[in-house]
Amino acid sequence: MQDRIHTADAEPGDDVTVAGWVHEIRDLGGIAFLILRDSTGKIQIKFEKDEMDEELVDTGLGVSRESVVSVSGAVEEEPRAPTGVEITPESVEIVAPADPELPLDPSGKVDADLSTRLDNRTLDLRKDDVQAVFEIRSEILRAVREQFREFSCTEITTPKIVATGTEGGTELFPITYFGEEAFMNQSPQLFKQLIAGSNVERVFEIGPIFRAEEHNTPRHLNEATSIDFEGAFCDQNDAMDVVEGVVKAAYEAIAENCADELEALGLEDEFEVPEEAFPRISYEEAIERINATGELDEQLVWGDDLPTEGEKALGDDVGGHYFITDWPSEIKPFYIKDHDDDDQLSTGFDLMHPRMELVSGGQREHRHEKLIEGFEQQGLDPEQFEYYTKMFKYGMPPHAGFGLGGERLIMTILGLDNIREAVLFPRDRQRLSP
């Protein structure tokens, strides 16, 4: 199919073959138009009924919407056509007919609920705005990886089948692995740390994570994309610098390379690249500011986790991305290091978007004996994690990192209502197929 060109490449004066989907047929009586759509856009095919071969006219105008057709003919200028050109067809071939009863209308004129859309993703993705989300997703992945490489990171791949979870047995999907019990990994945490402790030093991974959470909300997925970083000889401030760079790189790449997609989403005017440094607000300041908003029924006290309404109030107050730093040690996982001068205060941080948490990170506990204590305090048996802890006996440098939720990043950048709109085939409590 080497001779097919994209509709966007059809230039007046050329004889071309285009192929794509029948987007619409407009019959005005003596003249009629078939609007053909492909990945690059749409083009008008003109049928002058009385002047053209009857069979050609019947074929071209009798075909059902969303059928795949191949059209050969001459491209001419036509200022009244949507793209300024049209094709007068010499031949029309029906490559793949479509059932006239479509479960979903790809022209977007008839709304469909999310469940119907996800059941029929192939049709759903024929809509400009849905396609735009996934073209932007692809661009975000590209830009994020490029930015990690700018930060001297090596890309790694860690296993998704594991013997033990990162934080114990909760929220793990069990697998049968050749008769043995195993799990789908909920985070590359332990593995990326093991690599940061080698000569590779700085690593990133973008890959799937699996969480058997019962939550069924517009911001939770049971299979998600995690954007992970870990760096030796890094502290929490270095990790915050990296994540800030990565998030900004995603926005910048969209502004630079996705003008058409932003327009398809109606975001061309409101899309903004965050220019300012993301403020780094301590947990202590965060609860003071939340209390000062008066949005909560009860005042927060030191040691409380931040409720969703509290995060929302602070997000409105700050008005953009911000970090919350220096959390109480108790709230953060055991592998997050405490401050050297205050063991009630951890080096953990979150990166917040006004709508939700995007990132969790911090400097890691790199001292073997402290790590073992941490497992015990968490109620976990350190023996089960010996494959991990033993490497901390052989020169484990201080290191820091983070995990950034890929779909949450896309969702907040594009203002999507539901995280499922950022995934081709989401997995949740109800949805296992397609």
Place this chain on the structure above:
Amino acid sequence: MQDRIHTADAEPGDDVTVAGWVHEIRDLGGIAFLILRDSTGKIQIKFEKDEMDEELVDTGLGVSRESVVSVSGAVEEEPRAPTGVEITPESVEIVAPADPELPLDPSGKVDADLSTRLDNRTLDLRKDDVQAVFEIRSEILRAVREQFREFSCTEITTPKIVATGTEGGTELFPITYFGEEAFMNQSPQLFKQLIAGSNVERVFEIGPIFRAEEHNTPRHLNEATSIDFEGAFCDQNDAMDVVEGVVKAAYEAIAENCADELEALGLEDEFEVPEEAFPRISYEEAIERINATGELDEQLVWGDDLPTEGEKALGDDVGGHYFITDWPSEIKPFYIKDHDDDDQLSTGFDLMHPRMELVSGGQREHRHEKLIEGFEQQGLDPEQFEYYTKMFKYGMPPHAGFGLGGERLIMTILGLDNIREAVLFPRDRQRLSP
């Protein structure tokens, strides 16, 4: 840790702080050297025992190998030092001491078997040659994605938790998904086809696949990285063009960007980028040529699958990468389309490296009724795959694609003996941890 610089950046005349692992201590009597190693290389730290503070000397020379130390001092030219410079230390801090009993020697002087290496990857990855494999792996992933984007592909992410396998229930790891039976996906095949049938048209994915194969060989993994492509309005020849471009791009990127890594692997002289077009040999010609080599005890006849020794004989004969095209339909999966003029002959192809198969691909069956027939012939219930087959009723264009084994690509490019050397934490029948 903002003031630490890498050893490779230490310039004579500078006062610097470097941090890394104690690679070696060479005590010559009045003078002694600590060789410090980080991700960028090694540097010599000089101790003149009689002229320096006793505590400093004791600390610097008493530290065990593979401990993490931070050293501040003046960089001076020293032609006899391995990198032409050395540091006279003003302070030495032991950041993370290492147990003197190491389970593996990162200097590489003592050989370790693969199992010990995999059990201690953090130490194993402190060896230059092992680090080089994974730096090159990272570069291959970058180059392959860039090449896909050159071919106008959109990067996609498909689910790893699925309700049904690509080719039925064999070789799947079962999961318990909120009380329902589910599986870990063995291939993104069905999902990438569903997206190629939308406006997105050309897609690629690099992600994990899971196969419960009983094979335990140097070329099989139970969790592997699959490099997948699918393109609408593509036939098998277009797909072969794409995979040839992608494989060559990987070689070219290594030649251009990984000189140090090739040297660490001792490949600097023998590494070659394939320049010629990969020959496209029909299955029929392949069996003739294999028979002509006289390497097999029994002559192959049309319809036989190619035995490993046959592939080896042909690989030696061709002497480089080659395609085998036009396979008997019976040998290829049902979703591969037959030639229009001969339904015994499929459009399926394999890309072979002389050592092993790298790729399987072809044009796909895009006609709904033929696809349903294919499921039935395979003994599969089409009802179970309705989420997939129903989209073929709504204008599914002709499309083609392939799956390329990521680890096999790395293994053949670098001449690794065992595919486990191309993965940080391999998963096989025996190995589930780390």
